Amino acid sequence: MLLKTLFYIFTFAISASVASYLKLIVDRYDSDDSVIFKPSYCPSCKEKLLWWQNIPILSFFLLKGKCSFCGVKIKSEYFITELLIALVVSGLVSVAIRDKLAFPQMLLFVYFVFALILLVLFDLKHKIIPHFISYTSILVLMVAVSLLDKSFILPVINLGVLFLCVDYFIGFVAWILKKESDFNLISVPLVLWLMIFFFYQNIILVSIPIILYFLAVKFLSFGKKLNTILWFLSFVLIMTLFVKALFVDFDISLIKDLFVGVGLIYLFCEILFYLIGIQFLNLRVPNQDSKAETAVVLGGGDVTVLAIISVFLGFKIAFLSLFLASILGLFVFLLQFIYKRLINTKNIKLESEYAHYVPFVPYIVLACFIIIMIY
Ligand SMILES: [Zn+2]
DSSP states (O other), X not given: OHHHHHHXXXXXXXXXXXXXXXXXXXXXXXXXXXXXXXXXXXXXXXXBOOGGGXXXXXXXXXXXXXXXXXXXXOOHHHHHHHHXXXXXXXXXXXXXXXXXXXXXXXXXXXXXXHHHHHHHHHHHHHSBOOHHHHHHHHHHHHHHHHHHHTOSHHHHHHHHHHHHHHHHHHHHHHHHTTOOOOOOTTHHHHHHHHXXXXXXXXXXXXXXXXXXHHHHTTTOOOOHHHHHHHHHHHHHXXXXXXXXXXXISOOTHHHHHHHHHHHHHHIIIIIIIIIIIITTSOOOOTTOOHHHHHBOOTTTHHHHHHHHHHHHHOHHHHHHHHHHHHHHHHHHHHHHHHIIIIIOGGGGGGOOTTTTOOOOHHHHHHHHHHHHHHO
């Protein structure tokens, strides 16, 4: 009992410290301050904090909510963020202990939880999800899950199914709303792979569209129209292949192979292309400015967060999270609507410049954590 209590105090303290550091990473995202070499300082008087003024949660009480150098009030968001994250992480760790996770799985689970929390903080503060962080998390989780389960196939399929379904969903929504859809060039290797797969069901052949993509991306430029056509072509092809596998070849394992290929295309042409191609080799995807890559639009950052959930917990949990997040989001939206209409009719003009922006990542992550708790 005592050991258990000590363990939870330890977990709580570590979580609060990590939370404090994640908050610092997010706060310094658009400044030049290093997140490693520059110690914490008061944002008002720039005085370096002493060690005891850096203790998460407690320091807020020790300092009585004020900077000890200049007396400026410390924002309570630091205190609230640290407390909330420490509570959530402790709760999730207790669930993981209940489920008797082995130590390596436990470490991975904690990494997964903190990665999602970091992205929530980014969405709340900057309204963006940095692809560098989300794609790195996907890659780390995929490699770790493959090593632990000794199978590379499952995380690849989870990645492929998630990206493809969400991309189609967004494509159709954009098409119905007659909005300019932001299809990227990934439909090129996808269509190629689907056509190859129709004739030769060999997973090794997926290397052809991947290599061609890396070669072509520097020289090719597709108009939005052609991209949209290719995207619909890929949808028709995948439906054809489903029908073929189910009713002509009577072989469900073909669908598995098909999605391993799709997952590999997203892994190489989307994630590794971004992490290696764009970050290190200075490749640029035509028709996409660098700002659009990190902006959270419908399907921008949300997809990558869902992909993190999918590669770690499977695509079913990811879709369940999306479903629950939509319900939570709708519920909060209705509450806000009622509040504005019925109670707060005078202050409608107070809406900020971000009034049209609804951070959706917090809902997805909250939904995912609720599902983990009750699953
Ligand atoms: Zn100060």
